Every structure is written in structure tokens, then in C-alpha cells.
Amino acid sequence: xxxxxxxxxxxxxxxxxxxxxxxxxxxxxxxxxxxxxxxxxxxxxxxxxxxxxxxxxxxxxxxxxxxxxxxxxxxxxxxxxxxxxxxxxxxxxxxxxxxxxxxxxxxxxxxxxxxxxxxxxxxxxxxxxxxxxxxxxxxxxxxxxxxxxxxxxxxxxxxxxxxxxxxxxxxxx
Amino acid sequence: xxxxxxxxxxxxxxxxxxxxxxxxxxxxxxxxxxxxxxxxxxxxxxxxxxxxxxxxxxxxxxxxxxxxxxxxxxxxxxxxxxxxxxxxxxxxxxxxxxxxxxxxxxxxxxxxxxxxxxxxxxxxxxxxxxxxxxxxxxxxxxxxxxxxxxxxxxxxxxxxxxxxxxxxxxxxx
DNA sequence: GCATAATGTTGTGGAACATAACAATCAAGG
DNA sequence: CCTTGATTGTTATGTTCCACAACATTATGC
Numbered sequence: 001x002x003x004x005x006x007x008x009x010x011x012x013x014x015x016x017x018x019x020x021x022x023x024x025x026x027x028x029x030x031x032x033x034x035x036x037x038x039x040x041x042x043x044x045x046x047x048x049x050x051x052x053x054x055x056x057x058x059x060x061x062x063x064x065x066x067x068x069x070x071x072x073x074x075x076x077x078x079x080x081x082x083x084x085x086x087x088x089x090x091x092x093x094x095x096x097x098x099x100x101x102x103x104x105x106x107x108x109x110x111x112x113x114x115x116x117x118x119x120x121x122x123x124x125x126x127x128x129x130x131x132x133x134x135x136x137x138x139x140x141x142x143x144x145x146x147x148x149x150x151x152x153x154x155x156x157x158x159x160x161x162x163x164x165x166x167x168x169x170x171x172x173x
Numbered sequence: 174x175x176x177x178x179x180x181x182x183x184x185x186x187x188x189x190x191x192x193x194x195x196x197x198x199x200x201x202x203x204x205x206x207x208x209x210x211x212x213x214x215x216x217x218x219x220x221x222x223x224x225x226x227x228x229x230x231x232x233x234x235x236x237x238x239x240x241x242x243x244x245x246x247x248x249x250x251x252x253x254x255x256x257x258x259x260x261x262x263x264x265x266x267x268x269x270x271x272x273x274x275x276x277x278x279x280x281x282x283x284x285x286x287x288x289x290x291x292x293x294x295x296x297x298x299x300x301x302x303x304x305x306x307x308x309x310x311x312x313x314x315x316x317x318x319x320x321x322x323x324x325x326x327x328x329x330x331x332x333x334x335x336x337x338x339x340x341x342x343x344x345x346x
Numbered sequence: 347g348c349a350t351a352a353t354g355t356t357g358t359g360g361a362a363c364a365t366a367a368c369a370a371t372c373a374a375g376g
Numbered sequence: 377c378c379t380t381g382a383t384t385g386t387t388a389t390g391t392t393c394c395a396c397a398a399c400a401t402t403a404t405g406c
Contacts, residue, residue: 036311036314037314038253039246039250042317043321043325043336044231044317044321044324046337046340046341046344047220047340048228049343050220050340050341052267054216054217055217055221068361076211077212086385087385095363096365097384098364098365098385098387099364101387104385118384121371121372121383123371123383124384124385144217148215148217152216154343155342162335163216163336166336167216167336168219169332170222170227170324171219171226243393258354269396270355271357272395294352294353294402295403296354297353297354297402298353
């Protein structure tokens, strides 16, 4: 019942909020009629708790690398789409371009990415991983892999695939 | 592929980070051997996207009430455990007691909760919902119910129950 | 009774995010 | 061509959330 992020380093976020567990149309056994929905039955609350747990563990996992979650995500996207411009990266990760600038600066200062002028648009800057960036991302992804294995230890492979599908249905556009 | 929280009001959080989709022991079809794991296959990334989607929608849902997520969660816990002390509330929601103080002050200023001395511990303050707090929580939970129905529209009742179970397995302890 | 722990409180700093404004460039239309 | 408007990157600034440290008051254990 206690939250997961009580001591996971820097990752404690506030808390979820109340959410109703079941749609109104199908009253279930948990709180049949006028009974007040409990936080435990709410998907949103469970989602936040799981999120806190994973992000907290991920933060401590990434600690030795010196990279934060956002930076790793940025590296992964840049590897997947070499030459992506800043605006595109921001859109993909939900980061506004103003806030993206210092993050890009960090990665370039660490010599993990290169920033070159985009071929046909002299406003835009195309982003590429450096050799060091490739290597660093590989090492980091290995850690992240171990992290997922750790936090998802209670789930079978089929359950993980199920979960992935269900979450995607929620996040879908 | 674009993130869900591009325009959902105040809810845009940075982004997830790379996570490996499958445990090392069972190589799957998505990225069989040395292939780099993609963000799309990572449970942690899907979790963050779903989290952003739901929390963003919840924030706009709660806007007309003037209450933030944390405050609603606090009210729900206090209703479930009347007389709970601040420390207990903080532990349950993953909020440090220092940060809890101004939140409690907000709720008392709104006349939604009462703060009385705990019976057998003159340090602690026991928390109770006021009549206004009860009513306000009821009205708010109705909105939250509609919010869950909206964001989980793509999931059947059985899928929602599955999801709840899987998420709880992650957040456990 | 005294040392130690727990509870609430205050103050402070940092990280993440939003917003506004600006220069340079592109794109479209007159 | 050239002017208007949109786009990209950038800087600056404010807000919010959270962590951490320190303190007074009260409980607890020896």
C-alpha cells in the first residue's frame, strides 16, 4: 500500500490521484453501487505507482553513467533516426525546443553527438551520434536492459508483451 | 510515434528513457541478437507514454475543480483512513513530510480537511475530511471516473483488470 | 531521567517544464 | 524580386515540484 518511491534516490514524484476503477456502465464487485472507489482499484493510480517504481530504479541504474533518462532517450532516438533535426527530436520525445537546447549542449559537450547544418535547410541542425556516443549508448542500454529485467522480474515474457500492448493502447495518439 | 503529451496542458514531462524490452535470457523476434533495442519495444518507455497521457488528461479534467492531482489523492486517502496522521499520509503517497506541509495547509485553507491533535501522540496531527471535503471529493471522483473511462476507452473491462494486476506486480512494495 | 528517535515545520536549492521574445532562414504570393 | 508570414534554433525568465538540512516539540527505550 505504501508508495514505491520512498527511497529510490531522486525519483520520488508526488503521487497519483484518484481514479475510478471501472466504467460506469459495468458496476463490478469491488464497489458495486454508491460505494466510493478506492485508490487501489484505479488504473491511473497503479500506473503512477508502477511508473514511479520503474523511473526511480532507472535513475539509480543510470547514475554511474552520468547520463539522465532524457539524455539516453535522446541518444536512442538519434541513433534510430540519424540526421534528425532538433525540432523533430523534441516532437518525438515531447520536449519543447526551448528546453531541448541545453540538453543538446550537454550531449555535444560530452562529445556524444555531432550537430551539423541540415543539407537543405540552413536554419536546422541535423544530429548524429559520434563514435563515442554509439559506444556510450551501447553500454548504457546494457544497464537499462538489466534494469528492466530487475523491475519486471515478477512478469513472464508473455505478460510483458501483454503489458506493452495495453500501455500502447492507452498512449496511442 | 510522437509523444502523447504535446498539448495536454501542463502535463508534458521530459520523456522516458531507453529500456530493453526482453530479458536477456529469452531473445525474441523483435531484436534477436546484437540488434539494438528500440524504444518502442521497451516497457518502461510505453509506461511513461501511457503515464503522460493519463496524467495529462487528468490534469485538464481536474482543472475546473481547482484541485491538483496530489490534493485529490490526499483527500481520497484521508477518507479511506480517517484520523491518519501527516507522516502516514506522506508515506502512503510517497510525499516527504516537509513537502506535505504546504499541501495540508492548502486543504485546510479550503476547508476541505480538519487537523486535530492525535489522541495519544501530542506531536502528531490527525486528519479528517470536513463535510465540504466529503462533498467536494465526491464531485471530483465523478470527474475522475469519466476521465478513466475516456483514457481507457480502447480497453475492455477484462483488459483493464489485467492491466491493473500487471501494474501492481511492478509497483509491489 | 537521559539519550535517542519521531513528528511537524521552516527555509533553501535544484531540476524540469512553460512562456515570451528574438535573429536567421525558408516558403508562398503579389 | 521582394514582401509577408511561418519555421528553426536560441536566450531569458518564471513557476512548480521535489529533495535536503536544520530545528522545536514530544515519545520512546534504557
